[in-house]
Amino acid sequence: MSRIDGRNPGQMRPVVISGGVNPYAEGSAICAFGQTKVLCTASVEQGAPRFLEGAGQGWITAEYAMLPRATHTRTGRDHAQAGRAKEISRLVGRALRAAADLAALDGYTIRIDCDVLVADGGTRTAAVSGGWVALALALRGLGLQPPRQVMALSAGRVDGRLLVDLCYAEDSSAELDLNMVLAADGQLIEIQGTGERGVFSPEELMELIAISRQAAGDIVAAQLAAVNGPAR
Amino acid sequence: MSRIDGRNPGQMRPVVISGGVNPYAEGSAICAFGQTKVLCTASVEQGAPRFLEGAGQGWITAEYAMLPRATHTRTGRDHAQAGRAKEISRLVGRALRAAADLAALDGYTIRIDCDVLVADGGTRTAAVSGGWVALALALRGLGLQPPRQVMALSAGRVDGRLLVDLCYAEDSSAELDLNMVLAADGQLIEIQGTGERGVFSPEELMELIAISRQAAGDIVAAQLAAVNGPAR
Amino acid sequence: MSRIDGRNPGQMRPVVISGGVNPYAEGSAICAFGQTKVLCTASVEQGAPRFLEGAGQGWITAEYAMLPRATHTRTGRDHAQAGRAKEISRLVGRALRAAADLAALDGYTIRIDCDVLVADGGTRTAAVSGGWVALALALRGLGLQPPRQVMALSAGRVDGRLLVDLCYAEDSSAELDLNMVLAADGQLIEIQGTGERGVFSPEELMELIAISRQAAGDIVAAQLAAVNGPAR
C-alpha cells in the first residue's frame, strides 16, 4: 500500500536545493522537500556574542520563522506560534554549531535565517539542510574549511507504518513524530521523538533511525550539488 | 550620461511578475523590479473587521515586512524599522482598497502580505504592484469583478537629474524621493514626496509625475501577463 | 457656498501659537489651528545618536502622540493608533531636520515632543508648525543661527471643492487628503496626498499646492510672533 503521494515508506520527497539565491548574503539557499520550501541565508558579522568574550571561538546562531501564508490558513505575524519557532530556532542553531569548527570562526558570528515560504511538513528539517548549505557557502567566502556535512529529516509512525519525510497530511495524523539531525556518515547529532497519540518502543525508534539513514542520501547529494554549483 | 546601471532617466528596471507562486494562498505573486523582489500573498478570510460591522462592505488590509537579510547588512527581526514597515503597510492597504469594490467584498477580509526577499530600492512600489496581482487572483477565485488596475513606482532627483524607479544606490543619494500609486489611466491615487536634502518646486513635481506615467507602462504589462498567465 | 465653519475655501482657521509655555524645555510652544491644539517641546541633549558617530553633525528627532481624550471618543494609551503616530513622528522629524543646519548642531540631539491636546483635524500640520517654533527657541538658546522657516498645512477635495486646512468634519468626508510641508518662500519640503475615495489629477494637485501656499501666510506670521514674543 503506497503513501498518500505515492511514495514508498522509506522514500524522500524530491529534494531540490539551490545555492546563492540572495545577492547580499554571504551564503544562501532555498531548500525544497516536495512542496515545502525554506529560504536560508547566512550573515557573517564581526565579533562574537558577549558570553564568548575571550573564549577564543566564534558563534553560529539561527532564527526560524514562517511567512504568514506559508500554511493552509494564514497565521498572524506576532506571537502566534512563537514558542514553536523559538524551539526550532534553537534546534537549527545547535545542529549547525555541531557542524562547524567554532575555534576557526574566532572573531565572527554567523546568523542563519530560515524563513519558511511554503510549509507542507518537515520545515525544520529543510531549514537545517538548507541552512547547512548557506553556512558552507559563507565559510568558503571566509576562506575557512568546509563544515562537517549535516542534514535533517523527519520520520514517524502513521497508521502503524514507519515512514520517512512526512508531508503535512501524514504528519497531522502521525502517532509518533521523530526528527533527526544526522552527519553524512549516519551518526546522530540530535533526535527528538514524540508519541503524539500513545507510546513507542525502543525497537521502533531503532527501525526509524535505520530507514532515515538510508533516505538521507538524497539530501546529501542535493546539498553537495548546491554547494558545488554556481554560488553568487 | 546614463545611470549607474545604464538606464535612461525615464526607464524602469526589468519588471517581472509571476502569479500563483504559493500553493495555499487564494492569490499570490512575486514581483521583481530589477534585483528587488517581493513575495505577495492574498488571504481571504470570512468576516469583516469589527469597525465595519453592519456597514455592508468588506475590507482589504496589508502587512509589509522585510526578511532579515533582504538588505546589504542584516536587520534584526524585532522592532528594527518597525515604524517604516507600519507606514508602508498602511500605504499598500490604502492603495489596494482604492482598487477594489469593497461593497462587493461584503462579508470578507482580504489580507495582503508583502514580504521583501531582496531589497534594492523601490520595495514599497513593488509591493503595491505585486499585491495588486495577488488581489486580482483572489477576487477572481471569489467570482468577483477584477479590481481597478493600480500600480506604484518611485521617482526622484539625483544629482539634479529627474529619474524613475531608483535603485538603492540612487535612492541613498537622492535629493528628492517620490513614490506614486497610479491607476492604469494615469490618474493619481497616492503621492508621497520628500526633499531629503533640500526643497523642490511644484514644477519638478509635475515633471516627475509625467515621466512616471510613461514608465508605468512596463508595470501595467507585467501585471496583466501575471494575472492572465497560469494561476494556481 | 461657505464651509461648515463659515470659512472660504482658501482660508485657514485662526492660527494661534504661544511660545515658551513650558518652564523646563529649551524651547516650547502650543500651536492651535482652530480647536486643534498641540503642545510642542524641544529638549536639547548632549551627544548625537550612535549612527552619526564621527559624522560631524547633530540630530533632530520627533515624537508625536495624542492624549487619550484628544478625540471625540477616548482612545486607549497603548498600541492604538501606534502605526499612525509613528508615521507622523517620522514626518515631523524629517521636516524639522530639513529646516536646521545639522552640522552646526554637532554634538547635540534635539528631541521634539508633539502631544495633541485637542484633535479637530490637521494635528500633524500643527505639530510641524509648532515644533518649528520650539526648535527655533531651542537653537536661539544654544546661540545658533535660526532654522529655515518651515510650516505645514493640509488641503483636500471635499464634495468636489478644493479646500485648505480641513477640520475633522471635512477631513472625514474628504475625497482627497493632502498634507504639505512648505518653506516660507513656498518651496516644497514634503507632500503626501491620498485619494481616500477615488483618484485625482496632477492638475488638482497643482491647484491645491497653489492655494495652500497662499494660506500659509497666516502660519508664517503666527510663528514669527511666537518666536519673537516673550520666550521663557
Next chain:
Amino acid sequence: MSRIDGRNPGQMRPVVISGGVNPYAEGSAICAFGQTKVLCTASVEQGAPRFLEGAGQGWITAEYAMLPRATHTRTGRDHAQAGRAKEISRLVGRALRAAADLAALDGYTIRIDCDVLVADGGTRTAAVSGGWVALALALRGLGLQPPRQVMALSAGRVDGRLLVDLCYAEDSSAELDLNMVLAADGQLIEIQGTGERGVFSPEELMELIAISRQAAGDIVAAQLAAVNGPAR
C-alpha cells in the same frame, strides 16, 4: 525662616483649577498647584468592566502619565517610570471611587485621564484634586448627584521642619514624604508616608495631618469655583 519660595510652612502654593477645558470630554479640568499643572479628563463609557458584571454598580478608573518634558530633563515615553505611574494611577482611581456613588453609576465606566503638563512636585495630589472636578462635571452631565468632595495634598519634613505642599526642590530633599487624600470635612481617605531618609514618629504624622487639613481649604475653594464656573 520662610520656605524656598517664600511660603509659610502650612501654606499651599497658588491653587488654580479651570474646568471644561476640553471640548470633547464629558468633564475636564486643568489643575495647577504653583508651576505644577495637570490636565484631567473624564470619559464616560457605556458598560461596566467584566469583573463587575451583574454587580449592580458602575466603575471609575484612572490613568496618570507625564508628558516627556514635564520634568527638568526629558523622560522617554516608554517603560520609564512605568511603575511609579501605575502606582499613582491606582491611587487616583481609589480616591475618586471613594468619592462617588458607584451604584448610581450602574451601566457606566468613567475613565479619568491625568496627564502632567508640568511637574514641580505634588503632581499626584493635583491629579486627584483636578480629577475630582472632571468627575463632578461628568456626573452632572449624566444628571447624577455630585460626588463627595475629595482632594489631595502632600506634606513632609524638610530639614526638620514640617511643611505642606512640597515643591520639587523641597520634595527632593525631604526626610519624610506624605501624601493624603482628604474629604472636605477633613476625614482621611488615603495616607501614604515614607521616611525617605530615616524614620518618623506617630506624633510627627499627627502634626502633618493637622496642618494639611488646614491648608486643604484652598483646594476646596478652587474646586468649587471650577465646578460652578462655566463648564463646557
Next chain:
Amino acid sequence: MSRIDGRNPGQMRPVVISGGVNPYAEGSAICAFGQTKVLCTASVEQGAPRFLEGAGQGWITAEYAMLPRATHTRTGRDHAQAGRAKEISRLVGRALRAAADLAALDGYTIRIDCDVLVADGGTRTAAVSGGWVALALALRGLGLQPPRQVMALSAGRVDGRLLVDLCYAEDSSAELDLNMVLAADGQLIEIQGTGERGVFSPEELMELIAISRQAAGDIVAAQLAAVNGPAR
C-alpha cells in the same frame, strides 16, 4: 468576640521564618505569617546601577511577584496584577534601603527577590520581613555590619473593629487597610492606609499604629532566630 481564626484583635498569626533555604543565594529566607508564605532571596552583584555612578554608595532593589497559583484561583503570569506587583516591589526596595548603610555597600547591588508561594493576606509585609532576613545574611557574607532591623505588618478596621495582621478573608471585607514598615524600636519607616469603604479618622490611625507596634514583637523575634540560626 474572637476573629475568624480565633485570634485576639492585636494578635499576629504564627510567624515562622527559616533562613538559608536556597543553596546558591547569598542570603535567603522563607517567611510565613500563618498560611501566607513568601520565598525571599538576596543576590549580591558587582557594580552599582548607572544613576549612582560616582556617588560613593551601593544599591538595594527588590522584585515582588506571585506564583500563578499562590491565590485561590489561578492568575496568569503576564501583565495580570502587574501594577500591584510593581507597587509592592517599590515598597520592599524602599524599606530595605532604609535599613542598610548604602555607603558601606559601595560597589555592590543587592537584588531581593520575593516570590509568594501562598497568599493568604499580608504578602507584602511578609516580603519585607523575610527580605530583611535575606539581606542581613547577605551583608554578613560580605563582612558588613548588620542592617537596622525593620519589619512590616498590616492592620485594619473590619466590621468596626481594629485588628492587626489581616488574613485574606478579613482583608477582603476591611473598611480600612493599613500597611506599616517599622523599625525594631517602633519608629515608622513607611505607612500606607486606604479607606476601602469610607473614611477614617486620625485617631483610628493612631490606635492602629499603637497595637501594631505591640504585635511586631513576634516578627522581631522570628527574624532574629532566622538570622542567628544555621545560615547556608
Next chain:
Amino acid sequence: MSRIDGRNPGQMRPVVISGGVNPYAEGSAICAFGQTKVLCTASVEQGAPRFLEGAGQGWITAEYAMLPRATHTRTGRDHAQAGRAKEISRLVGRALRAAADLAALDGYTIRIDCDVLVADGGTRTAAVSGGWVALALALRGLGLQPPRQVMALSAGRVDGRLLVDLCYAEDSSAELDLNMVLAADGQLIEIQGTGERGVFSPEELMELIAISRQAAGDIVAAQLAAVNGPAR
C-alpha cells in the same frame, strides 16, 4: 570510578516528592531530585480552550518557569531564557496530555504550573515527574480515573561514560544530553537527545534508554508515595 557526588552511573539522586503542598491548588507537589526542587500545581478551570470547542474533550497545558535565583547566578525575570522555558513548557504539557484521558476531561482545562525553586540539573524531568503527581491529585478531586503513570529523567555521556540523572556539574560538561519521558511500563513517550559536543551512535542511544528505564523505578515509587500520602 564514581561520579562527582559518589553515585553509580545508573543511580538516581535521592527522589523526594511531597504532595498537597499548596492549600488552594486542586493538586500540587514539590518534586526534588537531589538539590533540584520544582513546585508543581494543577489548577482546574471550567471550559476547554477555543480550538477544542465541540471536540468532546478537555485540555491539559503547562507552564515552566525558574525563580530568578534558582540558578548559581541570578537571571532576570523577563525574556531571559524565555525560549528555553517555552520549549520545556511544551514538553511538560505534551507529556501530561499523553498521560490523561482527555475525553473524560471534557469541559475542563487543567493548567500545570512548574516553578523551579532550585536548579541543579534535570529541572524539566522533575517538572514532568512532579507535575504528574499534581495532575493525579487534581483528577482524583474531580472523581476521575487516575492518569497513566508517566515520569521523566535525563541521561547522558560525560567523559565517555553513560550516566543517568545528570546534576548541573555533569550536565554542563556532557557530550550527549538525553531527556526521556517514560510510562511506568518502560515504553517511550518522548525522547530528546542532543550531541552537545560531537555525535552519538544508535547503540549508545539504546544503552542510555536501557539504564534509564532501570533508574526510573525510584521515581515511580516516589510518585506513588506522594499520591497515596496525605493530599490537601
